[in-house]
Amino acid sequence: MLEIVLHESLLQHLDRDSDETLVRQIYRACSRLILEGSLPAGTKLPASRALARDMQVSRNTILNAYEQLHAEGYVVTHTGSGTYVSNLAPSLSRGLKPPPMPIASPTESNISGRGRRLLGNTFAAKRQWGPFVPGVPDVTLFPSKVWMRLQRRYWNTLPPSLLTYAHGAGYYPLRRAVSEHLRVVRAVVCEPEQVIITSGIHQSISVLTHLLSDVGDRVWMENPGYWGASSMLRAGGLQLEPVEVTVEGMSPSAEQLQQPPQLIFVTPSHQYPLGHVMSLPQRLMLLEYAQRHQCWIIEDDYDSEFRFDGRPIPSLQGLDQYGRVLYLGTFSKTLFPGMRLAYMVVPKALTDWVARALSELYREGRLLEQATLTDFIAEGYYAQHIRKTKTVYARRQSILREALSHHFGRDWPMSNHEAGLHLVLHLPAYVNDVALANAAQAQGIWVRPLSSYYVADAKPGLLFGYASVSDEQILPSLQRLLPLIDRALATA
Ligand SMILES: Cc1ncc(COP(=O)(O)O)c(C=O)c1O
Known part of the structure; x- marks a missing residue:
């Protein structure tokens, strides 16, 4: 029956x-x-x-x-x-209730509070390649043959120590190579032991958030600032406090100075996305302040290798006499983002704890890539690649800037053209830059709305990534976009 x-x-x-x-x-x-x-x-x-x-x-x-x-x-x-x-x-x-058939899909009420906060503020673009995607280098210039040759040496011998999990801090020769590079190029003061290899600045922020803050702590965030950092900090349960960015860099108000945060997130050498350089008085003030109130400064130095005008700007970490700065860098911009290799330089006293936290949270690997990268740096290919791409990006930046100035006039406000991989075209307050960027997307143009980088008091504009657009593609891509901008400007 x-x-x-x-x-x-x-x-x-x-x-x-x-x-x-x-x-x-x-x-x-x-x-x-x-x-x-x-x-x-x-x-x-x-x-x-x-x-x-x-x-x-x-x-x-x-x-x-x-x-x-x-x-x-x-x-x-x-x-x-x-x-x-x-x-x-x-x-x-007896008594176990199986799920109904067919199984119901989860609804938003199944998502946790912090999950909803994370998903309510997502800005990562669906496309990470194409005309004017910001923050992306020209990955097609990567010297793949050299890389394959260097990497093959390891694959041929298959050393088990490179194929297993990484110790929390990463491959020691790479840590040494990075510390030498940073000492020379970024005036970072560090020993190899202070360098911790990670899978990206996002991961570095995650580890530091877990280790140096508690849920509910406050963090000063540049406004406008890098949405990815905001997402990581928010997901870590921190309360974001937007701090105004002026030409001097992050500039906390007198009222904000009265309430020291636990963490301060800052891009002092090349403010993201506006491009300002933090002034020396502001740097010294921030360091003194962090020391007095025992705050941690997270310095995101994501693309300082690409400075086209004037001398390189030394890191904030190099000025820090108190051991309050956690310095973050990445190979995403100098090599390619999909490599997912980055580093942090942490104060000596924290080195072991940060390495242990990284191991516990992420059980790192990629040692074979780390070994290959060490050789790539040691044999001079890294410096050579940076030199080559810097020239290419400087040229693309000037083609784009010239074309924009020609169209909008020499005095049209633009920022961030001395360094990096993108520039910002500012727009009058009445322009809806999100709608404009969406319309551009429909034409296959991936500019990003400046307003999306603000946590408060957003201002409109468009970010143009030029590094990944070939010289020949720049003007035709711009021709598709300009009518849309003109139309948005005309509808006051
Ligand atoms: C300011 C800033 N920091 C960090 C990153 C990302 O670094 P990573 O690829 O190492 O996670 C980006 C990427 O666009 C960025 O613009």
């Missing part, structure tokens, strides 16, 4: 148009009936041949479904006599 229960259930629920295989549907129907007690322990399941005939499916379909039930312990088979429902633990055979 109990067989009828199974027959009816299958006839009712089998869906031949579903994406789910018939084997999976039959397995789910049976396991559900067993869990809810409709097929109690000892029930004999129909013979596979008979059930296949009744359900008009192949015998193999039934056999495969029974096999899965058997593998998971729902049924037992007695050779020659058939397949029987197992005697499941009392807690399973």
Whole structure:
């Protein structure tokens, strides 16, 4: 009689148009009936041949479904006599409510509070390549043949120590190479032991947030600032306090100075996205302040290798006499973002804790890539690649800037053209830059609205990433975009 229960259930629920295989549907129907007690322990399941005939499916379909039930312990088979429902633990055979069939999709109410805060503020673009995507270098210039040659050396010998998990701080020779590079190029004061290799600045921020702050702590965030950092800090449970950015860099108000935060996130050498350089008085003030109030400064130095005018701007970390600065850098801009290799330089006293936190949270790897990168740096390819791409980006930046100035006039406000991978075209307050960027996307142009970088008091504008657009592509891409900007300007 109990067989009828199974027959009816299958006839009712089998869906031949579903994406789910018939084997999976039959397995789910049976396991559900067993869990809810409709097929109690000892029930004999129909013979596979008979059930296949009744359900008009192949015998193999039934056999495969029974096999899965058997593998998971729902049924037992007695050779020659058939397949029987197992005697499941009392807690399973009684009272357990199986999920309804078909399983309901989760709704927003299933998402946690912090999950909703994260998802309510997502800005990562769907496209990370194409005309004017900001923040992306020209990945097609990467010297892949050199890289493959260097990497092959390791693949040929397959050293186990490079294929296993990484110790929290990363591959020591790379830490040493990075510390030398940073000492020379960024005036960072550090020993190799202070360098910790990570899988990106996002991950560095995550580790530091876990280690140096508690849920509910406050963090000063540049306004406008890097949305990715805001997302990481918000996801870490911190309260973001927007701090105005002036030409002097992050400039906390007198009122804000009265309430020291736990963390301060700042891009002093090349403010993201406006491009300002933090002045020396402001730097010294921030360091003194952090020392006096025991705050931690997270210095994001994401693309300072690309400065086209004047001398390089030394890091804030190099001025820090108190050990309050956590310096972050990345290979995403100098090499390519998909490499997912970055580094932080942390005060000596924190080195071991940061490395341990990284291991616990992320169980790092990528040692083979780290070893290859060490050779790439040591054999001079890294410096060579930076020199080459810097020239290319400077040229693209000037083609773009000239074209924009030609169209909008020399005095049109633009910022961030002395360094980096993007420039900002500012727009009057009445322009809806989000709608404009959406309209541009429909034309295959991926400018980003400046307003989306603000946590408060947003101002409109467009970010143009020029590094990844070939010289020949710049003007044709711009020609597609300019009419849209003109139209937005005309509709006051
Ligand atoms: C200011 C800033 N910091 C960090 C990053 C990302 O670094 P990573 O790729 O190492 O996570 C970006 C990427 O655009 C950025 O603009």
